[in-house]
Amino acid sequence: MNAVTLMVVDDSMVFRNRIARLAGDARLGVKVVAQAENGLEAIHQARQHRPDLVTMDLTMPEMDGPACLEALRTVLPGARILVVSALSDRSTALRAMARGAHGFLLKPFSDEQMVESLQELMA
Amino acid sequence: MSGNRLKVEDVKVFSDAALGFFAQTTGHKASVRTAYLLDGAGPIVWNDFQGRIELAGRYRGSVTFSAPRGLLTHVLLSIGESDYTDASHRDIVGEIANQMSGQARRHFGEALDISPPRVLSPEEGAASHPAGAVPFVIPMQWERYEAHLVVQMDKEGGTPP
Numbered sequence: 001m002n003a004v005t006l007m008v009v010d011d012s013m014v015f016r017n018r019i020a021r022l023a024g025d026a027r028l029g030v031k032v033v034a035q036a037e038n039g040l041e042a043i044h045q046a047r048q049h050r051p052d053l054v055t056m057d058l059t060m061p062e063m064d065g066p067a068c069l070e071a072l073r074t075v076l077p078g079a080r081i082l083v084v085s086a087l088s089d090r091s092t093a094l095r096a097m098a099r100g101a102h103g104f105l106l107k108p109f110s111d112e113q114m115v116e117s118l119q120e121l122m123a
Numbered sequence: 124m125s126g127n128r129l130k131v132e133d134v135k136v137f138s139d140a141a142l143g144f145f146a147q148t149t150g151h152k153a154s155v156r157t158a159y160l161l162d163g164a165g166p167i168v169w170n171d172f173q174g175r176i177e178l179a180g181r182y183r184g185s186v187t188f189s190a191p192r193g194l195l196t197h198v199l200l201s202i203g204e205s206d207y208t209d210a211s212h213r214d215i216v217g218e219i220a221n222q223m224s225g226q227a228r229r230h231f232g233e234a235l236d237i238s239p240p241r242v243l244s245p246e247e248g249a250a251s252h253p254a255g256a257v258p259f260v261i262p263m264q265w266e267r268y269e270a271h272l273v274v275q276m277d278k279e280g281g282t283p284p
Binding site (some may be wrong): 012013014015017018021059085086087089107108109110111113 | 143144146147148150199202203204206210211214215217218221222224225226228229232239
């Protein structure tokens with residue numbers, strides 16, 4: 001069986017690595033195939049690696065999260081996207097969902113919250 | 124900060140964001156110690172790494188999270204990060220500033236314009252006191268380390284001291 005593949009998009013290297021480590025949890029069986037630190041790089045990596053899942057921050061340089069979300073929907077119409085953001089108002093979450101996100105996880109998050117969110121994304 | 128123009132709940136938004144970062148990200152809670160105004164002869168609050176957001180609108184000024192290298196190295200260790208370069212340390216203070224920005228947007232709404240988070244050197248932090256705003260310092264204890272939240276906020280249109 002092929003592993004579910006994931007791309008992690010966040011301008012913080014430390015938090016990209018953290019999400020990648022948590023996604024590698026044996027319970028999930030997810031393989032991280034790409035990381036990107038901004039929206040433009042995310043689009044490039046998405047075309048190259050075609051991940052099944054994407055986690056992405058909304059506040060990033062080059063291309064911000066909402067614009068990146070719309071572009072990813074076009075490049076990866078079948079991928080499921082989890083927005084991971086410190087922008088915590090309800091309207092931000094609703095706008096993200098309207099642009100094609102399948103889930104929203106508020107920063108700061110615990111290890112367990114990230115694993116559960118990934119499980120829900122894969123369900 | 125001038126006089127008592129700042130509301131406690133408006134400052135608490137920032138300390139709560141920093142406390143939330145430690146509790147959720149590391150699983151170990153931080154605590155807030157007695158806050159004070161930073162006059163010219165105040166103790167050293169500009170540590171090795173600083174993350175800052177700047178404010179305009181209802182308040183003008185900035186909020187800076189300042190932490191020593193040891194604290195940030197310990198945070199990296201606690202989340203399983205094996206890269207202990209300066210870039211990783213800067214990432215942590217930048218992320219705390221990012222989370223202060225997110226909670227402030229929720230609390231203040233459109234009444235406050237908040238800049239993207241910036242990571243500063245200690246020299247830059249110490250050299251950039253906005254005129255008319257005396258910094259308000261909130262010491263934070265995490266594990267055996269002390270960090271500082273430096274709040275320089277004044278109401279828009281307020282009279283400089």
